[in-house]
Amino acid sequence: MEQNVIHLTHCQKEIFCFAVPQFCPSCGEELKGRRLQEAPVSLPSPFTDGHKTSCCLLVAPAHNNQDRDFIGTSDLHTGISNTKGVVYNYTQDGVRRDQSGWGHCVSIPLVRPDMFHMLAQWDQYLERFSEGPTWDPVWHKFHEDDHNCFSFCLQFLNSILAMEGRSLLSREDFTRSFILPRMRRVSKYTTLIQHLQKHQYYMVDRQETETQGDRQDESAPTTTWSQQKEEDECNGGHLEVNEGEHGGKDGKLPRIRERKRKKRDDESLEGTNS
Template sequence: MDTSVIKLSHCEKDIFCFFVPDQCPECGMSFSGKRLEEAPVSVPNPFSNGHKVPCAFLVAPAEHTVLRDFDGQSDLHTGITNTNGIVYNYTRAGVQRETEGWERCVCVPLVQPDMFSLINQWDQYLEKFSSHQMWDPLCHSFDEETHNCYSFTLTFINCVLAAQSKPGLSKDRFTHTFVLPRIRRASKYMMLCREISQNHFHIVDSPKRSSRESPSEDEDSKAF
């Protein structure tokens, strides 16, 4: 389980830590009687338990390690959840249906909660799609470049879009619009946790000050 990250604002700085200190590590002033704007807030954790997010696209490091860390070095593996949190994912052995192992991953919800008709058909769509001979290793071999876990998940998404009479998504568009922003947040969150673990605090200029210096920064680059 990830340790919760807390953010405090003081001395025109943002102070990230795992606990609320008695005094500001920047100026030494006591935090007792601090103003409302200086109250600690929790930093959103970018990781989710994929088995608890129905009808979602999941990304996790390919290696099944205990931490499944997004270290920037690991190959990434993708999957699609059904309405019960079972993760369908394509490997060299064919389509796997996993009830565990995706407890810490990046999730992209695909269906709005009020799309009842699609939700009711989701499991049927996913099972039928996964049973197609296209994903049978005896008929089509896994290929790291052209026939892999990502092509499995994106092809399924586009099949559902087609069934809804909606235009499909290219690999580049889906990646840059839905996946990369979340991967960046996850990577920055991990870097932040490592920095705090090593130095107890991570201190940066407050957003107000930074925004004046870098007005062109997008939302993703300002995650922390």
């Protein structure tokens, strides 16, 4: 079971841990009775139960991902949830409608809560699209590079955008705008968890957190945590999404596909297929 990460501030330090310590691990001062603005808070996990989502793009470890993780060398699988939490996902056997198995995944909302007309018809659109010959293995074979789970999600979203009279998304735009920001947050969160499991605490200067801006620092995975959370909220991937400003061709992502990944030296954004 995933452990909750606690965040607190003290003596100009941002401190992350699994449980609030009695004494500050930086200065040794007792933490009991601190002021409210310094009270510990629980960091929100980037993972969710996909079957409790509605109208979302879901990313989860693929069936052949034995470690069931999201690290950069692991295969991932994508699907789309209907309004009841059933996950439609394309595999070698055609479109599956899973009512279980997506309990630990990354969720990207696709429809704003005020888009009532879209919410009312989402299930019908998704079912009709899934029944098309494009996803029938008799007519079209699953291909791990260019006709796969990622293709299914992208083409469904583009069919919705077309009905709404909006611009279609390319594979690169789709990855950059919808997936890359969330996977960056997953990477930071996972790195933090691993650090805490080994070292109990992770600390960074509070001033550094406030001044380093957009700078990426893999050795300090949470120094821009608050900023990353704001970016996720502002770029949540609704259907009105514009071309994303986050990520690029130097951004590394796990490969999203159903079958076993082929070894390739190029794991850049352009090489990320599903």
